[in-house]
Amino acid sequence: MFKRLFVTDGVRMVPAVIRSYGFEDFEGLIDVQAKSFPPPYPSELWWNEKQLAEHVQRFPEGALCVEIGGAIVGSMTGLRLTMTDGDEHDWATVSDDGYIRNHEPDGDTLYVIDICVVPEYRKFGLGKWLMQSMYETVVHVGCRRLLGGGRMPGYSRAASELTPEQYVAQVTAGERTDPVLTFLLRCGRVPVGVVANYLDDEQSCGYAALMEWRNPFIDNDNEEAT
Structure with missing residues (x-):
């Protein structure tokens, strides 16, 4: 995915890009996690490079980030699974502890495991734009739901x-x-x-x-x- 748009905080109007993230973005993505989930949130729960590598290789369509001024300021990640209504699960199981090695290429459900935006840019509606972009991914890959x-x-x-x-x-x-x-x-x-x-x-x-x-x-x- 790659799309350009303009976002506003009600005062400023600035250009932004929503795109798939890649290996070259890992440092920026981890920085977003650190800013979005500061202490006392444990740093070991931020994305690490091994997890991000799995996201990029297994389901790049579900690995999205948003840039403003050339810097990554938010991200959203998902995987495909086959699920029935009423399935009991927890985050660690459904996400494979964030590694998504359980991703099913033909799964009927796009399951979101993370969305975050750095505090400085939360008034720009970037979370909603990321969500809209993931809806577009649902349609693009033919899943029945998010x-x-x-x-x-x-x-x-x-x-x-x-x-x-x-x-x-x-x-x-x-x-x-x-x-x-x-x-x-x-x-x-x-x-x-x-x-x-x-x-x-x-x-x-x-x-x-x-x-x-x-x-x-x-x-x-x-x-x-x-």
Whole structure:
């Protein structure tokens, strides 16, 4: 993928590029991880070069980055899997601990395992542009949907009064906002379930909402092109 666009923070309008990342981008991608997930987030959980090499070699269509001024300021990564609704999983299993060696070239689901944008550029809507680009990848490769586990960082403050399913329902209804789930909803993702023990994430109490986007050019009931 390679596309040019202009993005704005409401004041400035700047050119940006969204493209597939390659071996030459690894230093910049790891720097994005460091800026996006600063301490106390453990640095050993940032992407490493071996993981990035697997992304580039196994599924380059699912390895995207965004550049502004020649510098990488965000990235998004996914893999293809064959999944049925209701499959229980966690991030480590579904992503092969980030190495995606379980990638299925003919998988029907494009599963997102990471999206991040450096804080300095988060007002430019780059996360939404990356998501839109991954939707385009879903259509391009012929998957029936995009899926991923969305963190629920606001849930810990409501856990004493709400089940995780009730919390997701309230965020979806607009009765609450959540830093991650509200963003995903604004990107067109739809909640299709909740999984427990998805990540070691105190803010989400270990839960994640499975958030789906269906390929509008595929009949998802009959899985035939329309």
